Amino acid sequence: MTMTMGDLPESCISHILCFTTPRDVCRLSAVNQTFRLAGNSDSVWNKMLPIQYPHLRARLDSPLEISSKKELYFALCHPNWIDGKTKKFWIERATGKLCYMLSARNLDITWGDDNRYWSWISQDESSFKEIAELVAVCWLEVKGQFDCKLLSPGAAYSVSFRLKVHESPRGIIRNFGRRAMIPHMPRAYGWNRKPLKFSLTTPCGDHQIYARYLSDMDKPVETEGYQMAPFRHVEEGWMEFDAGRFVVEEKDDNPGDIEFCMREWEGGNWKGGLLLEGVKILPTSLVTERAE
Template identity: 35%
Template sequence: MADYYYERELDMLPEDCISSILSRTSPLDAFHLSLVSSTFRSAAGADSVWERFLPSDYAQIVAKSTVPLKFSSKKDLFLQLCNSILIDHGNKSFALEKSTGLKSYMLSARELSIRYGHASDHWAWKYIPESRFAEVAELKTICRLEIQGKIRTETLSPNTKYGAYMVMKMTDGAFGLDAIPCEMSVAVGNDDDQLETTAGTAYLRKPAEVAAKQWLEYALYRNRKEKLKSRVNGGGEERQLRERGDGWMEIEVGEFFAGEENEGEVTMRFTEVNGCHVKGGLVIEGIEIRPKH
């Protein structure tokens, strides 16, 4: 009963006052409170509310979209950005988190630095329908796997913890990918003053193969596995590939905090350099940078 009278009292406030209150909450709160009454629904749809939820540089982001965005209100624009758009000539994607309005980016394979990426005997660039980008990179054969991506902290939501995730697939004919663990790291800062925030290792295996592979290695190749792993410089936490809802797999490269004290360039590295082991059949879509909660 108390809640009912509280809502009735709020309903008596001027609509612009309710809008001002809602703009100081979150997108998720605004969606929920719009169900309270017709007054709240009207107030929650005001441009002044969604202007606060949109990033400060939304106009520049919209201008970089590969497809012109048509929207009837700032709320409409917010919802379109939540569905992800392609920007920068289709080589990146951008999205807002619907509940918080925090930014996410994905760097396509074309935006990454891939060792021998332009050598046709090592990598093939092709279109596949399940990718959001025009091209992905498919590994034919190589001995040293080195992939690196970069993004500026200033383009991200301020004071936010982010995770960087390599998004990939393995072809049916993939080989040699799990012989030696890969090293992964994230560093923040300029070239002369970079701070490595996280480091880890991973064997590139499909999630369904992990348990069987681990048992076989323990039973037959335990000593060999430990010797190979000892050749990895970084050490750190061992991470696993996991299935995504879009049909791809991902592995966390690392995490970092986009704050005022560590502004600069974020460098994400995914390497396997301490061996000369032939491998192939890896398909790289890109690196996704999204908020962690």
């Protein structure tokens, strides 16, 4: 007698599905009832969930009341708030890889608490409660770091700063923590003398640095000694500038931290009119798709 895949018991098919991807499980579940039942089992979707999900689930600002691992998987495919709504994480639907966005409040901004230089505002187009508005500085430095244990082992990632060049004061609602509002935010200025630099340092010490002139995105930066920073227009005027790419060590229990930075102090000139929403840490496959 000839046996086909459809003749295998459900438990055997579930075991086979554990070695595939979430996309494959969904496709194979359409083969027949046995595959569908196997594809709905907790044992299969427990393998699809990232190993960090219990830790991340405990940090959720709004607990998820979910009965099955498959339901949990797809609930985590949507952005979920953690750590007092200062970060968002989600998983890539097709692969289960972890994705993050850190708010500006998670970053170390030089003079960020001095309202002469930076202001914390709300804007309609941002999902975060606050974003950082650059009023005026001559020394611009924004730094951050992230623990690679919270990323998918073996995956390639890209780190990017999410910025908007301020064209007008529209969309600003209020200034948190103060009664006074800034009545007028000037158009961006001071970005024509030196390019804005974006850098990433990996746990192994690899240092990457890119640059872009905000006043003229096509102006070459090679004469300044830098490579052109890749960037993408997203929505509502926001842009994402890459700081670098790296691969998470697959067999390392403690892969270390990445460090990233955005800076411009070489010119010594005053600059302003920039909005900073935060930093994205995404699998490079998603970044490539957005760029196309």
